[in-house]
Amino acid sequence: MLEIEIDGKKLTVPGGSTVMDAAHSVGVHIPHFCYHKKLSIAANCRMCLVQVEKAPKPLPACATPVTDGMKVHTHSDMAVTAQKGVMEFLLINHPLDCPICDQGGECQLQDLAVGYGGSASRYEEEKRVVPNKNLGPLISTDMTRCIHCSRCVRFTEEIAGYQELGMPGRGEHTEVMTFIGKTVDSEISGNVIDLCPVGALTSKPFRYSARAWELSRRKSVSPHDGLGANLVVQVKDHRVKRVLPLENEAINECWIADRDRFSYEALNSEERLTKPLIKQGGVWQEADWQSALEYVVHGLKDIIANHGADSIAAVATEQATLEELYLLKQLFAGLGSQNVETRLRAADFGLKTQGATWLGQSIVDFVGSDAVLVVGSTLRKEQPLIAQRLRQAVKKGAKLAIVNSHGDDLLTTLAGELIVRPDQLVEGVLAVIKAVTEARGVAAPAHIDLAGVEVTDAARAVAAVFEGKDKTSIALGNLAQQNPRYAELHAAAAALAELVGAKLGVFAAAANSVGAQLAGATGAGNVFAQPKKAYVLLNTEVEFDTANGAEALAAVQQADMVVALGSFGSCALEHADVILPVSPFSETSGTFVNVEGKPQSFNGVVRPLGETRPAWKVFRVLGNLLGLENFGFNSSEEVRDLVLAGDVAAKLSNAAVAPVAVKAQAASGVVRLGEVPIYQLDMLTRRAPALQATADALAASQLKANAATLAKLGLAHGGNAQVKQGAGVATLAVALDAGLADDVVRVAANLPATRALGALTAAIEVTQA
Amino acid sequence: MTVYVKGVVFEGVDFDDPNSWKIDAYIKRGGYAALKKILQEGITQDAIIAEMKASALRGRGGAGFPTGLKWSFMPRSFPGQKYLVCNTDEGEPGTFKDLDIIVNNPHALIEGMIIGGFAMGISVGYNYIHGEVFEAYQRFEAALEEARAAGFLGERILGTDFSFQLHGHHGYGAYICGEETALLESLEGKKGQPRFKPPFPASFGLYGKPTTINNTETFASVPYIIREGGQKFLELGKPNNGGTKLFSVSGHVNRPGNYEIPLGTPFSELLEMCGGMRGGKKLKAVIPGGSSAPVLPADIMMQCTMDYDSIAKAGSMLGSGAVIVMDETTCMVKALERLSYFYFEESCGQCTPCREGTGWLYRVVHRIEHGQGRAEDLDLLLSVGANIAGRTICALGDAAVMPVQGMLKHFRAEFEHHIEHKNCVAPGY
Ligand SMILES: Cc1cc2nc3c(=O)[nH]c(=O)nc-3n(C[C@H](O)[C@H](O)[C@H](O)COP(=O)(O)O)c2cc1C
Ligand code: SF4
């Protein structure tokens, strides 16, 4: 520890601290632009110059290491003269177009200029003008405002993992730009908007739609992936205008993914439903809530009376809140049906655990592992911020390995990489288990049958990442959870974890995947395979939210009654009989339980649009109309407290023991690697125009295969192919993906173009088109 | 033109002989004897560094840092890779001495670097050569080949356990890549931008490894020091200013060129060696150490001796040893405009005061030169300069300010005249 003095305050700080760190710890604010606690030190803006006794010149606080006995003055004449000098330089070429700048009111340059700037400029020469750049559909540029702090550049390189922005040019000609002809395509790119201290990088969808000071700031939680990123939702006139991160070091740090930031556009979409709709004589009619709910109650009662309670089923996506899912389940239980399911993209429901599957530890502990194996995941797109944290972990020395069905670049160094066909993921994990048993001279547990398992060098490299490491983790991603042999895959991963002493985790595909299990809204399995007479769909577009859209659509189309609860009329116009407008996350109170089992409750940030109602209230009324007991809740908090009573941690478990053995792969033909594109995850992302214009979204509907498979199928990169599963047919553009195993074609699911196709991991016919 | 008067770098070089740069000629004039002496007589690393310290050799790249001391900073026992880097990026206006060295006596540099490698326990070196002198780069590569073929460079030098690899690397002509940490960035393949220090290259240099960087002339002086002894080198010059030095004399003299002369030689003698003022004109001012050194008027300059201490005492600096001589026809406003344009153009743009301030300085001087000066401009220049100097990441910021300060200190009246009368006091050439 070192003893120093800042502005007369004595303090002790750990060795290696900078003057900036030390000042922070005693609440002394030093003006700065380029410094950011999550980025490397650039020391280029020079705004943080302070006086250090015995140093002849002012020194940058952000880059000056503390030495014992150092005396720092942040407000002395020397310091303030230097800071004012820098401020003057920053302003001479700045356009000072604050009145038309979206950053106005929340601009660090503007704020600091109040304290350090002059009231008139001494600069009377010509000012610099910098051409704007096209960074894609999310980020707007006004490059003349750039103060060259390089935060955005450092972010893309250090946090996003790939330097999509650079600063070519010298001196005054230095400009922030992308590679020629490229845009910024990272899935977490929007963070540069927050990092940019001025209005050079601003939000494109938000552009010119409100002034910072007109917005109210309300806390919320992201409704997309299972991380549970904390949000500040900014609203004006009861409309969501913008979404920013709320810093939470334990969860999202100070970042959010682009999905979290830009999906709000859907909340204001034209497709929002504001009144209940009932289809009468094949024509949609607006209805009042009373009649719509009575219609639902009568309909359900009728069908149960005629066909029994097992003839009705409810499905919901895991973006629904804990409270909604619990009440839906209770409603069905009251009606005598256990047919409630949220695992709509699963193909195998055989896994038996003693509690809800989860990360197995806190996010911070997980990314603090010395070695991590991720099984079956398009990690950057499924879990953009966990991928980011793992990248930082690798930089600090952690080893990362994957067993996966594709080799998508994780923008970090992999210590092991085993790529197998999607129908061979189980065998992939078995190979790693066998490699461990061989390397360590130990036996696998009895329920793991290693007969016929082939150990490759790649499997050995994966196994080796655990060698000599104390804190190790294994996590199963979305691709694993969607696998038709998920129960075996999970059991195999559990056995591997046991063998190497790792913690087993399951990534949560959606905001409330863990909460859905705690609410008891799972267990029915596939309710579409044997079609039911009636379906209740909560927040679900069957063709886009399920593993087999064709099958699900057929099931609801043949049903006698379909009740859809959703925020968008378009979600079920083709097949529902009643559509009830229910609140998206922004218009209701509720709770999501994130991947680490942490319940995060939130309030509505705006009032429900039109006659939209929170779904939990709709279920409460339905319960009462149906005369069911225990539906007298006064608030969503009462529901939550009931569901989460007792120790939540005790209700989480990934332990699973089941026999696992090699299964011969399908003899011939190609297998589909189906996955959910990043911006098709849920109803909101699907309706966010800016997200739909990203490179990720535009590339989603390509068919991909490796060179050998393309050749075998007679396809060429850039050409077209026709694919067929059952009766479903689609014509897709073809692209080369060298990271795939032989005989695998990657065809994304849940897209308009591919909704007619069948199962995610199954045989697929491919021909030239 | 290169004139060898007395000294170490060009000792014995025959500038009229096209083969004088070659290894045979170099060996004939005593070349590689120092290296042999070290390897064959078992001279220790400590002894070499002690000899370097005794020589009082100061870095010839501009800052004049004592070389022996710099070499002693290298953590010799550091177990990983360490690097030795030579700075031949020479891009400062007026400086053209290093070019002459790699063209006319490349083996002196190579031998100096090998000795440096031995003394600091380094096995890999690079020479970063300014990109706009491509033939010189090729000459250096040819010399490297000769040294390798002769067993002075590469694996197991002269049959001993000592190995040293040396590579040439050419840049693309950015002045900023002469700043040692920008040079390292550029050598790593990145944009040439100075790094913030600390950490210094001795602990975090090329690829993050301990690295020693010296100027071409510095390394080229090493063989003499080892061969003849540090004391003898020191005595060539004067205390604290050991040895001889190359001065690149340009401007209004009869014989511009490189002059290798003892440190401490009176400026008046150097001027005489250069054949005096061109056309018999009167000396007006001299920039004694490269474009960033403050200008000195003739009367002060004529009192100076050419060494670090004397020039510093007169309010300027010896820098790289580029002596820019200006006669009475020179317009100081025009001269400063040219200098300021250079720093404006060459600023890497990384840090605010230099990126924004160099342009501001240039534009104001440009206005004055073009008859649009204002009375308050001169104080503005000094004030802007004060806001740059000492506030930047590297010394280019200071380098841009010193010419302004020097000019306004000694020739303010000429600037005032320009502002008031919108024309020049100097008669023009
Ligand atoms: C803007 C700038 C440009 C420089 N250019 C050169 C150069 O061209 N050659 C050189 O040897 N040193 C140059 N230097 C000095 C180097 O940073 C460094 O101090 C020198 O190479 C060390 O060698 P020495 O100790 O042998 O002088 C420059 C410094 C600055 C700030
Ligand atoms: S665009 Fe913004 S973040 Fe990037 S360098 Fe310029 S001011 Fe900094």
Ligand code: SF4
């Ligand atoms: S002082 Fe100038 S050249 Fe040096 S780092 Fe700063 S901007 Fe670049």
Ligand code: FES
């Ligand atoms: S904050 Fe320290 S130099 Fe920018």
